[in-house]
Amino acid sequence: MTHSASALLRYRSRDLGIAFTAIALVVALSVSTDTFMTPGNLVNILDQIAVVGILACAVTVPMIAGVFDLSMSAVAALSAIMAITVANRWGIVAGASIAIVIGVALGTINGLAVTYARVNSFIATLATSMVFRGIATAVTDGQIVKADDMSLQTLSRPSPIAGITWATWLLIGVFAIVGIVVAKTVYGRNLYAVGGNPNAALVSGISVTGTRITAFMISGGLSAVAGLVLASRALSAQPSMGTGTEFTAIAAAVIGGVSLAGGAGAIWRSVLGVVLLQLIANGFNLLGAPTIYQQVVQGALILFAVSLDQFLRARDG
């Protein structure tokens, strides 16, 4: 009895840990600056986390299933380029739709490479990301693709509600939908089962292959959504856009407590991780502290989060 009670406390203490850190940061920043708790700053923070936030939701899905998607920013770039190209001829709706279709298709390629070709997901998606960016360069000749239609910029504009930008609403929508799918549906449970122990999932009659391919399709599709937000900011797209953002997203997920070994984590954790990273950046900004230290703090946070994950695992065998 005491054994399971202490185990429970251990899991809870971890939840409390991240929540506490976030609250502590908010309190500290509200007290030490008078610019933090202003509507302008908060709207700004929410707008700035949109892209990484969507990518963090995206990457968490394959991560829970025990695989990594390192091709997300490449997918975002390629689908954004196609979106603008198509939008310039057939309008924004066609452009946005094609972006998502391409994102899902590229995700499927990742999924097939990882499951049927049995390439380790790290290597497979690193390789496909090179391919995708290569294609993007070929398609654009290495040039920036500009949008003719200003309507794409809507995403970066404030909405009538509380002045929050449409991009933030998009993040909230993605967060809600993916969060519910992962936490409440049978498919979500299958993700955990596959990531937690592929063998057990197999014996239980769950298709490990199918579940993982679908996870990559979801991360691909969401990467395209993130690509659209990025494109709306500059009203253009180019092959090198967003390079490396997936690493920030993975780092955020890990800080939030998503396990690198698979089978454990939650969408809200990843989003909270993104918020934490952004709060730190914002704090440095408002306090006028040198930004070099910002990276030191963020890096230390990642090390701490991963070592905590390892520690909890080692303890419980």
Added chain:
Amino acid sequence: MTTTAVSAPLISIEGLAKSYARNTVLHDLNLGLHAGRVYGLLGENGAGKTTFAGILSGLTHADSGHILIDGEPHAFRVPKDALDQGIAIITQEQSLALDRSVAENVFSGQLASTLGFVRTRALREQFTSLRDSVGFTDLHAGTVVRSLSQAKRQQVEILRALARDARVLIMDEPTAILSIAETQHLLQLIRRLAEDGRLVLLISHFLEDVLSVADEVIVLRDGAVTFAGPTEGQTPRTLTQHMVGRAVEIEHKRPTRVAPDAPVRLAVTGLTRTDGIGPVSFHVRAGEIVGMAGLVGAGRSEVARAIFGLDKISSGTVAVDGVELRRLTPHNAIRHGLAFVSEDRKHDGLSLVHSVRENASLVVRRKFARFHFRTVRPEKSAVGRHTDHMMVKASSIEQSVWQLSGGNQQKVMFAKWVMTNPTVLIVDEPTRGVDVGAKAQIYDIILGLAAQGIAIVIISSEIEEVMGLAHRLLVMRRGRVVREFDWGATSRAEVIAAAFGDYEQEDDTRDT
């Protein structure tokens, strides 16, 4: 009985064969299995039992032959295909999603849902009714599996197979890590399942268990059936004869007397772990075998792990040959001549991707090095000698350990530690999953090591084993040594009573 025998078999196996490279694991198997019966599947380590079970459940693929269910041929590509035909398996190696709840693991792959959404309440209710019908009442739906003991995890696996409501249940050594009471529970459950019309295929090295529960036994030897027929008339003796081709009798003789003034090699004083298990004090003299009995969870393995420095202690000392270990770490323990064969071969025993040779010589590798360069030939011959002695069945010592059968992995781990020439050897469940022949061999080896003056601590859930081997038997309960018996001075019933704690009332009040 006669009516079922006449009816057509539920599963017919025709000409089933399987080989790995040049190693033929199953030769032309032909069997008919009937609903409503319990079949015991026996055989030496590496005889092909797990391989057969794997083919029946879609985990492994046969090279040739057919599986007919109700007369219809079926080929199982993945376990789901077998599940669809009502065949569920409890695999030899545990496989659970450790970070998920008990209920989720049990109903994994078939969660109650509406429109794709999990019905959490229904899931809990389903779990509770299944659990109560089986009698594993101290499992709770919401507990995270990682926090459960090995035995409890095993119960989760059993429930998962039962949750399928399968017509056919295959259990690959399900009792290997269960205690006596839990095993009895499971055997009763197996009987009930058969009475409900299910077919149960039970793989086990515990001949008594099989004899008590099975209607029929099937014995495999080197991948061929050497006996298939009713349990009636069989004895452990005849079964071993079928398994190994000769009679193996495990008979425990009084161990050679230890001189009362023999030097104390291992002295443990007031050892208390940070999780509160202890304090435990005992000593082992040169040539002495000390046994540790107790229920699963009594703290025996925990004490052993702490002595070896795998887990932290809050107080107490460990001394080897009169020298107190200043810091308890595995490195230090090994330097002082301690060796520890742990109970969990997957977790801290073996590196599965490496070969038998690399695993066996891992601790002693320095001995086979000259100026830090490895010298392979003496290493090979030493490993070969030990693995032969231990009766490891492998195609060569260069075979990867993951390809070995479960029992053979266990023997490799034992060989690894015996090779270190220890002064103190602690063995935790040394014969788990090991066949009768090899068991007798391991007993001989343990006795032989003691005769050389090594101090031995043996932990086992098989009471006969510790009672038969040990000069002194310590019974642990709730983290303490509660009783001590000399060889031959007790009975199985008395040991069990001591382990359960119903022999001395006042002791109970002191503990709680």
